[in-house]
Amino acid sequence: MADPKGFLKHDREVAERRPVEERVKDWNEVYPGSAGRALLPIITEQAGRCMDCGIPFCHQGCPLGNLIPEWNDLVWRDDWEGAIERLHATNNFPEFTGRLCPAPCEPACVLGINQQPVTIKNVEVSIIDRAWESGYVRPQPPEWLSGRTVAVVGSGPAGLAAAQQLTRAGHTVAVYERDDKIGGLLRYGIPEFKMEKKHLDRRLDQMRREGTVFRAGVEVGAELTGAQLTERYDAVVLAMGATAARDLQVPGRELDGLHQAMEYLPQSNRASLGEDPVPSGEGDQITAEGKHVVIIGGGDTGADCLGTATRQGAASITQLEIMPEPPESRPDGQPWPTYPMIFRVSAAHEEAGERVYAVSTQEFLGDDSGRVRALRLVDVAFEDGAFSEIEGSEREIPAELVLFAMGFTGPEQGGLVEQLGVDLDDRGNIARDDSYTTSVDGVFVAGDAGRGQSLIVWAIAEGRAAAAAVDRHLTGTTNLPFPIPPTARPLVV
Helix, strand or coil, X not given: CCCCCHHHHCCCCCCCCCCHHHHXXXXXXXXXXXXXXXXXXXXXXXXXXXXXXXXXXXXHHCCCCCCHHHHHHHHHCCCHHXXXXXXXXXXXXXXXXXXXXXXXXXXXXXXXXXXXXXXXXXXXXXXXXXXXXXXXXXXXXXXXXXXXXXXXXXXXXXXXXXXXXXXXXXXXXXXXXXXXXXXXXXXXXXXXXXXXXXXXXXXXXXXXXXXXEEEECCCECCCECHHHXXXXXXXXXXXXXXXXXXXXXXXXXXXXXXXXXXXXXXXXXXXXXXXXXXXXXXXXXXXXXXXXXXXXXXXXXXXXXXXXXXXXXXXXXXXXXXXXXXXXXXXXXXXXXXXXXXXCCCHHHHHCCEEEEXXXXXXXXXXXXXXXXXXXXXXXXXXXXXXXXXXXXXXXXXXXXXXXXXCEEECCCCCHHHHHCCCECCCCCECCCCCCECCCCCEEECCHHHHCCCCHHHHHHHHXXXXXXXXXXXXXXXXXXXXXXXXXXXXXX
């Protein structure tokens, strides 16, 4: 174990972010140097707080089953190469999860029963950042090739995890992405201040060196049909995510100035990197500069829009959430080790904006030119599983740019999904069995396309598990780890 008395000697500390007044002026990550470097001065004592508890519930809290006590101990002993070996044993991309995951492992930490939990997420990203700097992360090409081919549709975390595992197993893997660059939501949905794209590009370079082939700018289901895909490859993994955005159909929805978050964020990501925000030439750039911005949706995507609008120079930013404001401490109905719904403050929330809870949008109001100018909302009460409007609470707030960040309803069901003829479940996701197999032989599904909108750790875990199922389908056996069946649920979701 790590320091036997570490949790008694040291309080929880997290990596310090750059000052707000500094970081809002650029698009760099909010941590000085990098997220991993920011914790290094205190990382030994923070890793040493790990208790060597009899049953490490953090394993169950993490869908990947990360071996958290093991790599905490190795960090405490200054064995960084051993730490990254144990971290990579369960997680292909800790530089992504260490920056983007909400860390359900931490509320499941046994120390969290009566103290602040171990700083697991910060230690994780410190391990991988140190590993890259030290040359511990190297390509792992297969020793021989199987002669079998696999197509992975979608290059988000699920698709990349499946592709890397299958490539290392000796199969010839091609990853298809309809955007102009590989990465899916990692590329165009995550702002640069949250994860600089150099981390993604560095990992993609490793995968190319291992033998994975990437084909960007290909709309599978259009120029490459489902029939052509299944004819060309021995197996297909569908990992295109849940990209059908939830909409809000209230009066005034037709006005200009109302956009889905995933219309707005990709443009801003391109612009922040000095690229053309609208490379297709179709439409104008969506920008918050000088505008009163309203974000509908209180989750991570809404926070990403908030941080982006702040850096673009919005006149004001209001983030709306229909649910009541959550408590600051764990509710009685969400005991340890479950993941509690509590009030959380992201880096973007530290910087600007007002968060308004328990409100519902009634109408969008426009000016004479057909652009949105205001939003009419009403307070709501949530009782017995239903919302009711509070009489007399109606009011208007200025809104010159409205961004919908209300989540996603599932995968797009036309095109490839329709061409392949795969069955859907009652939620509109692609149905699969415990081996991630769809209703079509040789076609598998992993990540949000089969699970519905979820966490990055679930996407990577399902990509790894689906890869093991594909390997077994192609060869009759597999040495790849099979972490979880899709029907499994941890103590935290």
